[in-house]
Amino acid sequence: xxxxxxxxxxxxxLDAGKCTGCAICTDVCPRQVLKMNERKVEIINLNNCIExxxxxxxxxxxxxxxxxxxxxxxxxxxxxxxxxxPSCDCSKSGCC
Amino acid sequence: xTRPIMIKRKTNNSLSLKNMIVRKERWIRSFIxxxxxLIPVIxxxxxxxxxxxxxxxxxxxxxxxxxxxxxxxxxxxxxxNSPVLVTANYKLTFDKVRSSLQGISAWILLLDTKGVNVWCxxxxxxxxxxxxxxxxxxxxxxxxxxHKSLILPQLGAPGVSGYEVTKKTGLSIHYGPVYxxxxxxxxxxxxxxxxxxxxxxxTTIDRLVLTPIEIKSAxxxxxxxxxxxxxxxxxxxxxxTLKFLNDYFSFLGAIITGGFIFPLILPILPFRSxxxxxxxxxxxxxxxxxxxxxxxxxNILFGFCIYIPVISFMALNFxxxxxxTSISGVKKExxxxxxxxxxxxxxGIIIKIIILIRSAL
Numbered sequence: 001x002x003x004x005x006x007x008x009x010x011x012x013x014l015d016a017g018k019c020t021g022c023a024i025c026t027d028v029c030p031r032q033v034l035k036m037n038e039r040k041v042e043i044i045n046l047n048n049c050i051e052x053x054x055x056x057x058x059x060x061x062x063x064x065x066x067x068x069x070x071x072x073x074x075x076x077x078x079x080x081x082x083x084x085x086p087s088c089d090c091s092k093s094g095c096c
Numbered sequence: 097x098t099r100p101i102m103i104k105r106k107t108n109n110s111l112s113l114k115n116m117i118v119r120k121e122r123w124i125r126s127f128i129x130x131x132x133x134l135i136p137v138i139x140x141x142x143x144x145x146x147x148x149x150x151x152x153x154x155x156x157x158x159x160x161x162x163x164x165x166x167x168x169x170x171x172x173x174x175x176x177n178s179p180v181l182v183t184a185n186y187k188l189t190f191d192k193v194r195s196s197l198q199g200i201s202a203w204i205l206l207l208d209t210k211g212v213n214v215w216c217x218x219x220x221x222x223x224x225x226x227x228x229x230x231x232x233x234x235x236x237x238x239x240x241x242x243h244k245s246l247i248l249p250q251l252g253a254p255g256v257s258g259y260e261v262t263k264k265t266g267l268s269i270h271y272g273p274v275y276x277x278x279x280x281x282x283x284x285x286x287x288x289x290x291x292x293x294x295x296x297x298x299t300t301i302d303r304l305v306l307t308p309i310e311i312k313s314a315x316x317x318x319x320x321x322x323x324x325x326x327x328x329x330x331x332x333x334x335x336x337t338l339k340f341l342n343d344y345f346s347f348l349g350a351i352i353t354g355g356f357i358f359p360l361i362l363p364i365l366p367f368r369s370x371x372x373x374x375x376x377x378x379x380x381x382x383x384x385x386x387x388x389x390x391x392x393x394x395n396i397l398f399g400f401c402i403y404i405p406v407i408s409f410m411a412l413n414f415x416x417x418x419x420x421t422s423i424s425g426v427k428k429e430x431x432x433x434x435x436x437x438x439x440x441x442x443x444g445i446i447i448k449i450i451i452l453i454r455s456a457l
Binding site: 029049055 | 294298416
């Protein structure tokens with residue numbers, strides 16, 4: 001079953017001008033968001049994106065950008081309360 | 097008293113052999129001598145000690161301390177042409193990898209993720225570029241292999257920048273399958289991955305094994321709620337009373353609904369939003385509670401005001417354990433849901449206070 005989350009929120013962006021078609025991003029994406037289209041990659045299912053950041057981290061040409069981070073509600077609350085980036089301090093809470 | 101025999105090491109391998117012998121790691125079968133030093137050979141079959149440890153970790157006993165010493169290990173009889181598999185030093189992760197390698201000779205390089213699985217550690221950056229480069233340099237794995245390449249779990253990719261590792265160490269990075277069970281087939285295909293092996297799943301079993309931890313952390317809050325109920329009821333009746341038990345068990349039921357039922361039926365609940373999915377389940381719970389308790393109107397309203405946000409919040413919190421939610425989505429949900437939660441809970445508390453005051457008069 002293909003579980004899906006909220007639509008139209010993913011921050012993934014592709015700068016096609018920088019893409020060289022090496023396809024490493026399609027190799028690391030766990031959600032089939034990207035697909036090779038002839039000589040460049042294409043975002044085929046943006047709503048499937050979970051913003052894990054695997055593609056942008058492994059793109060040698062910075063063609064892909066995404067605001068990734070810990071997608072855990074407790075971590076985000078923790079970040080808001082402490083005025084820091086969401087951090088998943090697993091030594092205390094039961095997350096991940 | 098006999099002291100464990102100290103083995104002289106040729107190089108600065110991060111594995112502390114002395115530590116391991118002292119700790120009597122049961123999954124180490126023997127050691128092989130290589131040009132970079134002695135490397136422990138791991139067992140590929142899990143024993144009841146491993147199963148016992150897995151169960152403990154899943155219910156939260158010693159969970160944050162279930163790690164093994166990072167560094168280089170051997171499966172079977174690896175040589176210079178054998179693949180190198182990189183993974184996390186969480187024992188549960190390591191058990192999955194080594195048991196999938198039955199009959200396969202390979203090197204296993206464990207990164208120090210502080211005992212956290214690959215996916216979470218990659219998200220936090222501990223399964224990352226820096227740590228991988230460090231372990232490559234410390235173990236000198238590059239000197240052991242002819243092919244100059246490493247196989248990383250695909251789910252480690254959010255933390256590791258493959259091209260940077262190659263630039264710094266000269267070793268090329270292959271991202272292998274998501275699941276350890278697919279490693280043998282992947283190796284047999286000479287590091288070619290099928291589309292199916294790239295996809296992350298979230299099965300009923302995957303969700304169920306997560307529930308003990310969810311419930312355990314929620315039980316702590318139920319004890320606090322129980323104490324508050326006890327004090328409130330005792331003040332209202334001006335004596336110690338067991339009247340609070342009804343409220344306490346209702347709260348406990350809500351927590352079990354949020355921590356166990358929610359993950360179980362997640363795929364069949366409508367809506368994409370976790371807060372909404374949880375609110376719907378909370379609504380169901382409150383209705384069932386009202387029906388069985390034959391409560392007064394005030395108590396029914398109290399139930400709606402408290403249990404809907406409690407279950408909805410637990411549902412929202414479960415996003416962190418899923419494999420299909422995004423931080424932007426969770427942020428959006430939190431922004432909308434938090435004021436509603438607060439409003440609802442405060443209303444519920446006011447209703448309860450009114451009920452208690454009226455019963456005291």
